[in-house]
Amino acid sequence: MNRSAGILLSITSLPSKYGIGCFSKSAYDFVDWLKEAGQSYWQILPLGPTSYGDSPYQSFSTYAGNPYFISLEALIEEGVLSEEECAGAEMEEEPSVIDYKLMYEERYPLLRKAYERSDISRNQEYVRFVEENAWWLKDYALFMAVKGRFGGAPWTEWAEDIRLRWNNAIDYYREELYFDIEFQQYLQFVFYRQWFQLKNYANSKGVQLIGDIPIYVAMDSADVWANPGLFQLDETNTPVAVAGCPPDGFAADGQLWGNPLYRWDYHRQTGYAWWIRRLDHCFRLYDVVRIDHFRGFDEYFSIPYGAKTAVSGHWEKGPGMDLFSKVREALGQREVIAEDLGYVTDSVRQLVRDSGFPGMKVLEFAFDSRDSGSANDYLPHNYTENCVAYTGTHDNETIVGWFDSITTEEQQMARDYLCNQHTPKKYLYKSFISLIMASRANLCIIPMQDYMGCGNKARMNRPSTVGTNWKWRLKEQDLTKELQQEILQMTKRYGRMNWQ
Secondary structure (H helix, E strand, O other), X not given: OOOEEEEEOOHHHOOOOOOXXXXXXXXXXHHHHHHHOOOOEEEOOOOOOEOOOOOOOXXXXXXXXXXXXXXXHHHHHHOOOOHHHHHOOOOOOOXXXXXXXXXXXXXXXXXXXXXXXXXXXXXXXXXXXXXXXXXXXXHHHHHHHHHHHXXXXXXXXXXXXXXXXXXXHHHHHHHHOHHHHHHHHHHHHHHHHHHHHHHHHHHHOOOEEEEEEOOOOOOOOHHHHHOHHHEOEOOOOOEOEEEEEOOOOOOOOOEEEEEEOEOHHHHHHOOOHHHHHHHHHHHHHOOEEEEOOHHHHOEEEEEEOOOOOOOOOEEEEOOOHHHHHHXXXXXXXXXXXXXXXXXXXXXXHHHHHHHOOOEEEEHHHHHOOOOOOOHHHHOHHHOOOOEEEEOOOOXXXXXXXXHHHOOHHHHHHHHHHXXXXXXXXXXXXXXXXXXXXXXXXXXEEEXXXXXXXXXXXXXXXXXXXXXXXXXXXXXXXXXXXXXXXXXXXXXXXXXXXXXX
């Protein structure tokens, strides 16, 4: 990566009149806005279909796309929906907050109408898509159709024959739910067509897309249901242990994610075939891939299944460099960002160095005693070129909210580091952004909320909580020319204009 800059913004956070950010004109307008602001990268969050809690890190599939991102405007132009029908999906009572319950109730009936009018089975482009993606799409579409038949229940609660994938049950449901399966395939066809149109447009403007993939997959996913041998499950396909994080300054009981853990011995025997295919797919979707919780490849935290907190967990060894050596042999050298945050040991640091991937530096951690890592690692004067610098990520407070939450002593330490004693607090966020933009880090990514000076009301996620996360959205009037020019001048000032 050359010295450059980008912005972190979830697709869901884009402005749109239909309740959630999607691949509509606003996405293309944002690309144009990024270009004029001198940005080389747009980092997004995972694109998969979300389940309970609405987290993009808990998806029904590691390959499928979220149908909420499908542009209704494009379907209107195509003639499979009308403006009158879509008017009911205009959720503008509180345009800065996503109402996921309403989305679920309103969006799928509209998409079903579009499918029923599409005559999709006669579309040769669709036929090719289904054939080329059958290796994951076939299981996913059946999974979602059966899930619908069982009222949305997780697959672990389905009837035994289909839960354990008996052949006669697979055949029965494929025939019984034919049109539901085709509907799911149609959604993925439209999603991928619209996504690649947007990606190609961004690339044509000099903007590269940074995708984000979770290290783990959700228990209630097509991945686990169709491939139980990849995971630490018993003979009834019940997890033996699940993933999470140990207690730290931010969570006294740790974090209990509940994802099934990998059987790394099995993956090693197969030459990591599943991982190679997964990453190959991601490299087709994105220009750069950020791998979440990279430290889990060195050591992962194993929590007994059924535990109420993460306190009883312990560390186990992961595959280490063996996995990435095999990936490199199969796929060549690719652009990857290693999310190496959290409890970082010498062996984690060594794995990041051996991989050659840039790690992440989060400024907030440099002045916050709650963080479990070494503050020195996150002080900007210690950054190397081979890293990606952030003020914060989707899991952190906004820089404004964070400064309000730390102690008076930590606030003073931050001001001392900035040599900035007199700037009013409401403008300090600009000084923090400037601080990491001036660092040696090749790439600097700033969350959109931080450029806007938002407080914690705009925070994207509070780990280990549900109900209030992933809801923040931009309003069209937020993307001002003034803000754009301010970002442009800062990008120029610190030598991060990578393509002008």
